[in-house]
Amino acid sequence: MDTKELEKLPSKDGAIDKGNAHFIVELIEYEHDSVVSKSIMKKSTGSINALSFDSGEGLNERTSPYDTYVQLIDGSAIIEVDGKASTLQTGDGILIPADKPSHIKPNGRFKLILTVIKSGYK
Template sequence: MENSEVEKSSVFIILEIIEYVPNSVVIKTILKKTTGNVSVVSFDSGEALAEKISPFDTFIQVIDGKAEVIIDGTSHLLATGQSIIVPAHTRNTIKASERFKMISTIIKSGYEDFV
C-alpha cells in the first residue's frame, strides 16, 4: 500500500489498513492537511521512534497492543484503547516492548506565535 491518504467516503477498518512488518515501524497516512494530519502506525516489538521535539500537540491512541510513550523523561504505559496527548515543545519518544498499532493525530494550529 502506498503512503497516500485513505480514499475519502469509503468505509475501512483501521486495524486492517496497516500490517506489522518484522523489525520495522510502518506509517500510513489517513489524512494530511496544512492544519495537521492523522496517521496509523505499526511498531514491531523492540522498535522505537527517535526522540524528538514537535512544535505541535500530538494525540496518540493505542488501537492494538501496548506502547511506552516517554514525555520529558516520564514514561507512560498505554494499552489498547488508551490515549495520551503529547504537548507541543516537549521531548518525546515512543517505544514498543511488544508490537502495537496506534493512531497519531497532529494539530498544527494555535502555535503560530511560538515559531
C-alpha cells in the same frame, strides 16, 4: 467474510474512502523488524498517520512544535512525555504537548494512530 465487512477495509491502493466506516486496526500491517507508516490525511493544519511497530521497534526522542495525540489501536507501548513514562494498551491515548520531548518505546508489537494539530500555532 461478507461484503458488508469488506466495505470497511481500505481500498486496494490503501486509500480510505471518505464518509465510509472502516476497521482502524486493519489500515496498516506489521512488517518484520520494521516501523511502517501510512498517511491517512495530510493538511496544512495537521495530519493523521497510522504506524505499526514490530517487536523491539520504537521512535527516538523528539520534540514537535505542535500538539500531538497518540492512540494505541493494537498492542502495548510505553510513551514517555517530558520524562514521565506511561504504558498504553489498546484503546488508550495520550496528548503530547507542543515543545515537550517524547519517546515511544516498544512493549511488544503495537499499532497507533498519530494526530498532529498545527492550527493555532505561530
